[in-house]
Amino acid sequence: MEVYAGVDVGGTNIVCGLVTPSGDVVHQIKRATEASKGPDSVLEKIASMIEEAAAGYAAHSGEETSVIAAGIGLPGFVDPEEGIARFAGNLGWRNLPAVERLESRLNLPVYIDNDVRTYVYGEAMYGAGKGYKDVLGITVGTGIASAMVNSGKLFYGFRNMSGELGHIVMEGLTDPCPCGLQGCLETFASASGMVRHTKKALRNGEASILSEWYPGERLEELTAADLSRAYDQGDSFARSIMNKAGTLLGRALSYAVPLVSPELIIVGGGGALAGDRLLTPLKQELYSRILPDYRERLNVVTALNNDDAGVTGSAMYAKQKHENAML
Incomplete structure (x- = not known):
């Protein structure tokens, strides 16, 4: 074979x-x-x-x-x-x-x-994007990155550097990024970014069920999956973190959509595991910031074969x- x-x-x-x-x-x-x-x-x-x-x-x-x-x-x-x-x-x-x-x-x-x-x-070719011609994929994990597939071919750009969506500097974010910039999207909206901001807020006294699950030094054990678990139990702080991350992702994607005009956006990585917790605010922000001609024909889904x-x-x-x- x-x-x-x-x-x-x-x-x-x-x-x-x-x-x-x-x-x-x-x-x-x-x-x-x-x-x-x-x-x-x-x-x-x-x-x-x-x-x-x-x-x-x-x-x-x-x-x-x-x-x-x-x-x-x-x-x-x-x-x-x-x-x-x-x-x-x-x-x-x-x-x-x-x-x-x-x-x-x-x-x-x-x-x-x-x-x-x-x-x-x-x-794009064998999962959620099968049957689509122009697909923009984004992975939300330790960092954030993206890629574009047009008619079965990857787009690279000059020096093969297209797709660094996580390093778009976002208004309102101030944390330094290892890349050397300050306020990059992935400093908050990545899985590691959400966890980092959660730990910082809890150490500063933010009220959350997460503090009960991970008291004291155990806070270091907290993961992005715990945010989803707390979100599902109605924890307002966990929901605020995921809503902000989804909103930031939607805003960043609203910059990309007019440039590459995809018919489908696939969210993969840990972002796919978060599902609608992340996708609902993402879609709300994205659709509110793009032209109706884009919005009416654009689908946003999670990865099928994550x-x-x-x-x-x-x-x-x-x-x-x-x-x-x-x-």
Whole structure:
């Protein structure tokens, strides 16, 4: 059986899957990234996981398995044409020739891209965006990023830097961002931003059921999922945090919509898990700030394959690139 390998590399975990030419994930494994061991160790782990996945699926299915090409979604700034990971802060990588090293190790074609782009590509082509032509995807997690798919093709922009929605400076936000700017969208509206502001407010005496759940030093254990749980129990503070985050996301997207005119916006990552808690204020703010001609034809949905989109997108991205290279 011929398959494509899709690898989604994060700062904490690496997920590797085998995907059929029609986009079905048939086998998947997950391992700790262990970025502290250095880039050589992580690249070897990626290669070993592809081999392990192929051997595991062959043993399970009883079919001979051949990996045609591998697609790798990497965090940070990636040059897909040169095959270089320009900068990945949470991996500690800078100007790493990832494709050259992986191809030499695996002896098969390897294609890399930014992990959010491969995630959005997978969700646009094989998830919630299937059947749509112009799809804008946004991931809300530790940070915030986006990507645009037009007629099955990713948009990159100059220096492959399109999609940094999380670094739009928003009026009313003042926190410094690791990028060097102040008041970036993701300093509040990302999952980590919401948690950070929640902890700060609770330490300053804000009334919330969250203080009962996480008293004293236990406050450090609080997660974004706890905000959703408190929201569902009617906690006014948790609701104010999520309403503000959703409103900020909607406002930022209102800047993007007139520029790229999507017919569908997909919200993925932790934002997808929050569901309508985040999407309701997001839609209210977005729709109030765009022209009726956009508003009447624009759908906003959560990701359909939130867990698998990165693997599917990386593999199908490799398929597209490999087939184009063979022409």
